[in-house]
Amino acid sequence: MVRRRFSFGLVSRLSSPIYGRSPCSGGIWTPCLGQKRSFMTAKDLVESEEPEKKVTNRINMFSAINQALHTVLDSDPKSYVFGEDVGFGGVFRCTTALRDKFGRHRVFNTPLCEQAIVGFGIGLASMGNRAIAEIQFADYIFPALDQIVNEAAKYRYRSGNLFNCGGLTVRAPYGAVGHGGHYHSQSPEAFFCHVPGIKVVIPRSPSQAKGLLLASIRDPNPVVFFEPKWLYRLAVEEVPVDDYTLPLSSAEVMRKGSDITLVGWGAQLAIMEEACDEVSKLGISCELIDLRTLIPWDKELVEDSVNKTGRLLVSHEAPVTGGFGAEIAASITNSCFLRLQAPVSRVCGLDTPFPLVFEPFYMPTKNKELQTLGL
């Protein structure tokens, strides 16, 4: 829970359906308008991240997401969860027990039609509801790409703020899972990062998932929330049981360092952490940053970090050409050019369709990270 030194922006109104209540822990929740937070540095953020003593449960990621959805449906009577097979709990158990508790009118299955699922969600959201649409695998999101890019992202802009679909949250499991093959392993975040008007959020762990999902649902802009499916069962963590949000467009420094900055998101961070541990034995101290929100991304934090270390490595599972790492590299090279001591490196997936048997060769593994780090 981030406690800010000062607050600006709107204090949340209890009655507004979109903004929701402030979290129970007493902090002030501000909607993320993507503006500069001029006086915060990475150091401040790390210090203020120290959590208060909270009641926690040791759960995995799908349970954390499930808790978040329960919280949302509890707190707002005008919120709905829908998608393919969400009724019985979903193929990844993220929506378990929602239908039993909240009824078929709020938690319902849709037929097999992604374009209609998202379009329907946009309509629902534009009337002031919270529409939480689930796309079963991120690989299937492409029929809905038109709706997200052309309808959702531009709604507020083209109507001159008369209408908006801020209540829309599209959740999709993304990323490699070890045996997914071409159509159950893709990382399509880069396609959405190219669209002004929506936000793309990717958690790295169960506690992050719960907080970020709650924040995404309550954010007054349409959000595409990608969940790393590899971590659904694998990642187990102490997650606070109460209602809390984590700020969007705010990256988090996972470990501080002084020699090189590593930026990543999602399941890839676990790989990067292993690489950092290995190189720290050789005396290289790495600063590892979890971007959390891909657009609008926390440029200042990364710039501050690179200004400190002088080197940057970006890593993601999606193919390297045109991946979001390219945007980070270009942007940082522009702003920190004179400080950089080496070109920005990217350790990413290869430029091929996501392979079936060749997955171990395609993935940006720890050894590829180490090789790029120069060992």
Next chain:
Amino acid sequence: MQGIMESIQTLCSGDHGNEGFMQDDEDEEEENGVGRLTSWAELLGFGLAVFSEAIAPQLQCFCDRTLGFAVGQGGSREAWIKAVAMAMSLVRKAVKKGWVGALAPAARVMSQALSTASEPITLDIPVPFKAHKVETPSVTVETSAQELTNFFKTMFIMRRMEIAADSLYKSKFIRGFCHLYDGQEAVCVGMEAALNDKDCIITAYRDHCTHLGRGGSVLEVFAELMGRKDGCSLGKGGSMHMYNKKGGFYGGNGIVGAQTPLGAGLAFAQKYLKVEGVTLAMYGDGAANQGQLFEAMNISALWNLPVIYVCENNHYGMGTAEWRSAKSPEYYKRGDYIPGLKVDGMDCLAVKQAVKYAKEYALQNGPMVLEMDTYRYHGHSMSDPGSTYRTRDEISGVRQERDPIERIRKLLLSNNIATVAELKTMEKEAKKEVEDALSKAKESPSPDSDELFTHVYRKGYGAKAYGADRKEVVVKLP
């Protein structure tokens, strides 16, 4: 040949029972006089083959031991007496072993098989068709013993193949996703009976058996499932992406419903090139709610394309029953302005009749929708137990009442085309074929690591990645 030997052996082993040779022959002569006459040439050839493989070696041995012996001894009277004694003992041995006894049933089998093999049998389809904006085809279908036997054999091989794939998946030889087709075999087998090599098929991810029907081999299927080099897609596709160029099988597609506009495109090409073939664009009841299907239907009706949309309605879109996902589960009517037929998809002959009818229609008038009422015994994929959204009673009920293989078995037995023993032999052969293919596929190597980068673009016309981590990309322009 192998089959004949085995059938002879089976018959020798006594499974055949006490049917009299002469009696049966007479009955058949009376009924099938015409049929017999037309196949004398075949019978002769067949007989010669049986003779050379089965009888000749024994005869040679017999001659060696008797005549050869006598001549070798100089042709004296004593030698001949000894030769005759030897001959009698050999004959006694043969009778004891049953070789002579075997010849009679073998001859019966030959005559029966040949005389009635290609003769037309007319059967009635028990479940009637339902039509939408078109006349129903006749319920009387012409088939032959050979065709029905082929149905049985092919479906049995498909069933064994899918069950073998199940156990392969459980023992982690196959990883990823595996969608099994058992229960639905009648659809692809019946279709193939009405199609030829000028027709194209495109389907979704439940494609192992469709690939087999289009000319693939069980070895290719197993190797592809396990991701080995000998697979039909070089091991790069996996369960969901099997293709066969010669057979006109365009896959094998993962994204639900996305193959239907492709089917419309294939049909356009066939019409334009005047190939006189149709495209069967197959999809499931889950995909029937995809927007792109309706787009494809509209353009194919607008331009009168020879495409047949085949909806394999197994009543469950993964875990969702059809009545919970579709306002109108009458998928054959969903084409609206496109005529449709509802077919019992567990009956090979009904499927064959419907596809034949639809093909004639499509070549003249444009698209048609066929809804195949079928059922899958396994879950949606190997990660789905298949029993959380339907009862085990339902599955076993369908298996008992509507199983396609059992239906053909009953037809074969009731029309005296095959006996229980012969069917058992066919089943054993099929099992052996599947097992051989499986062991061969297991020995097949994985594709080379270079294959990760091949076929992204056409060779020489795209980007090639270099370097140990393949980061350096060089673009090769033509």
